[in-house]
Amino acid sequence: xxxxxxxxxxxxxxxxxxxxxxxGWLSCNLVHNDVELAHGPRNVLRSVQAKLLEHGVxxxxxxxxxxxxxxxxxxxxxxxDRLDTQSKPxxxxxxxxxxxxxISAVMEHMYELGWGxxxxxxxxxxxxFEINWDYDDALVTADRVTFFKFMMxxxxxxxxxxxxxxxxxxxxxxxxxxxxxxxxWDTATGACVSGGGTPxxxxxxxxxxxx
Numbered sequence: 514x515x516x517x518x519x520x521x522x523x524x525x526x527x528x529x530x531x532x533x534x535x536x537g538w539l540s541c542n543l544v545h546n547d548v549e550l551a552h553g554p555r556n557v558l559r560s561v562q563a564k565l566l567e568h569g570v571x572x573x574x575x576x577x578x579x580x581x582x583x584x585x586x587x588x589x590x591x592x593x594d595r596l597d598t599q600s601k602p603x604x605x606x607x608x609x610x611x612x613x614x615x616i617s618a619v620m621e622h623m624y625e626l627g628w629g630x631x632x633x634x635x636x637x638x639x640x641x642f643e644i645n646w647d648y649d650d651a652l653v654t655a656d657r658v659t660f661f662k663f664m665m666x667x668x669x670x671x672x673x674x675x676x677x678x679x680x681x682x683x684x685x686x687x688x689x690x691x692x693x694x695x696x697x698w699d700t701a702t703g704a705c706v707s708g709g710g711t712p713x714x715x716x717x718x719x720x721x722x723x724x
Contacts, residue, residue: 519544523555526656531622532668540656558652570697570706575648576658579689580665581640581682582612583675590682592640593674602639609635612642615672619665620644628657638686648694658691 520541528538543553550556565572584593597608609616616633623630629647636643644661648654662678669676681688696707 521549528626528660530664530667531625532618532664532671538660538663540659555652555655558655562652565697566700569700571700572651573648573696573698574651574654575645575694576654577643577645577692578658578661578678579636579641579643579691580662580676580678581638581689582615582642582669583640583677583682585670585673585675590675590677594640597635597639599639602635603637605635608639609633609642615668615674616642616644618672619668622664622668623661636687636689638683638688641687641689648696651695 521544522539522541524539526538526540530536530538540555542555542559543550551560562572582593583590594608594611596611597605599605599608602608620630620633623644623646630644631647632643632645634643635641644665646657649657665676665678678689680690696705698704699706
């Protein structure tokens, strides 16, 4: 018998593209022959969330996504900004402002989407940047990371650039990563239950520590 792999859409994730509102974005849960794949990325996270809910806690996350802006057509790839050559360029305001048009356009879209972007900066490598937004439910944040990468690449192309989230596109420059801020919250009181404990229990109460 034939086998079919597909994605089951999550309707609440329907998001019109801010830069092309006639097109919508949907996140999907991977299925195989109408059964959700246990190892599908969203399915794994949803399973973890369900187990935490059994203990009365929910998982929230925030991320700090780093990326490079490159020439669109150069082979081999090279940093687009020819003036971005400092040996220690982290938080270089001049380099950031030279990409103000693109960065501000992306952040305006993030405001429109309700993400609460609060910071953008030039990072440790030449041509490397980072944009941060508010933390939220872990699945919401995961979906936003995927959407952000698509949005950043699409907007970069409109500005004649190429955005890459590769971990190490250049051997001689600092690589890109994504800091993750992770916390557990009591579903009954809305209080954060992370922190305040000993190193032995990671600051967590017994239930989520052993769930």
